[in-house]
Amino acid sequence: MKFSSLLMCALAPFVSSSMSGFEADPELERFVMGLPKAELHLHMEGTVEPEVFLEIAARNGMDMPYKDAEAVKERMRSAYDLPSFIEMYEELIGVVRHPEDIRDITLHYYRKAYSQGVRRVEMYFDPQLHLERGMTLEEVFTGLAMGKAAAEAELDDLTIGFIMAFLRDRPAEAAMQVLEDAKPWHSMLLGVGLDNPEVEDFPTKFKEVYARAKSYGLRLTSHCDVQQKNTIAHHWGVIKVLGVERIDHGLNVLDDPELLAEVKKRGIGLTGVPSLFYREMPGRMEYRAGAIKGLLDAGVEISIHSDDPGMKRGLYVGDLMLRAQATAGMTREDLVTMAKNSFRTAWITDEECSNWLAAIDGYVAKFE
Numbered sequence: 001m002k003f004s005s006l007l008m009c010a011l012a013p014f015v016s017s018s019m020s021g022f023e024a025d026p027e028l029e030r031f032v033m034g035l036p037k038a039e040l041h042l043h044m045e046g047t048v049e050p051e052v053f054l055e056i057a058a059r060n061g062m063d064m065p066y067k068d069a070e071a072v073k074e075r076m077r078s079a080y081d082l083p084s085f086i087e088m089y090e091e092l093i094g095v096v097r098h099p100e101d102i103r104d105i106t107l108h109y110y111r112k113a114y115s116q117g118v119r120r121v122e123m124y125f126d127p128q129l130h131l132e133r134g135m136t137l138e139e140v141f142t143g144l145a146m147g148k149a150a151a152e153a154e155l156d157d158l159t160i161g162f163i164m165a166f167l168r169d170r171p172a173e174a175a176m177q178v179l180e181d182a183k184p185w186h187s188m189l190l191g192v193g194l195d196n197p198e199v200e201d202f203p204t205k206f207k208e209v210y211a212r213a214k215s216y217g218l219r220l221t222s223h224c225d226v227q228q229k230n231t232i233a234h235h236w237g238v239i240k241v242l243g244v245e246r247i248d249h250g251l252n253v254l255d256d257p258e259l260l261a262e263v264k265k266r267g268i269g270l271t272g273v274p275s276l277f278y279r280e281m282p283g284r285m286e287y288r289a290g291a292i293k294g295l296l297d298a299g300v301e302i303s304i305h306s307d308d309p310g311m312k313r314g315l316y317v318g319d320l321m322l323r324a325q326a327t328a329g330m331t332r333e334d335l336v337t338m339a340k341n342s343f344r345t346a347w348i349t350d351e352e353c354s355n356w357l358a359a360i361d362g363y364v365a366k367f368e
């Protein structure tokens, strides 16, 4: 997906000359950072920044092969695609041992996101990664509850919900077990998701797990990462076999007119992520931001999200909206539409949604 160079010229005041040493137009930056928005796609585990990682490793008495934040960053920089990213992510999240670790990681994230206008967070977390290391589900949920309580008390108007993810590259039986074992905490969940590397036929693999989750009143979303093998078939699978309401990433919807029409017809929200793994070629940002703009222009309810802000260059949702805007020549109206889409596709009540849409209109009117 190419963005138009003509459009880039028309928007010159808002376009940075260099994406590496990116500098946003200061007025646009103020506008974007203050614009109310919902963060619908991020992984608790991927919010861990190098400094937070080192602090938790030290207090847990863990002897890590990283002597400072730069060395941790170097490990993060080794990621060049989804499998190599997940290998690093699973290694680094090994420092989490106690509920307090989860409380501190999430609180750090909530404060940072809030400073960029986020007023609603729907956070993925990967219980299996913590269970595999000997934590209990009770400890995981306690940590999440502590972080949420602290953030909602401290940060006005912020609300937080959780999406329990199953690992696509582990057996479906393990997912079903977690779903059942987590029953005492289902009231803390908005819904369930699927993450980790994209494996062959994953929608079919998790059909029963999703049917069971739905029968428990949980909402359904799933990753379809960008440009994975069999991506179009996987998109159809998560829609038709799993019955998702949202697709995480989902940018390849733009490549298939029939799929695009189906996504629009069903009102499926896409949680677009423009950020790159450290070693991806810089041109990839153009592809991702261009696809987000294309989907927006096609009338899809897409919004921008940060995915793994701590492990992908420390870029949070406001930072990413500014970079996507500059890269794909988005207008200020596009940014407002995406902020509205984030609330339209959030798992909140109709009343909360209307209030946020009105708050956005009020913000825009006051800003101009």
Ligand code: ADE
Residues within 6 Å of the ligand: 043, 046, 082, 089, 195, 196, 197, 223, 225, 307, 308
């Ligand atoms: N886990 C963390 N980030 C992910 C991503 N982008 N795709 C799949 N699983 C993930």
Ligand code: ZN
Residues within 6 Å of the ligand: 041, 042, 043, 195, 223, 248, 307
């Ligand atoms: Zn993700």
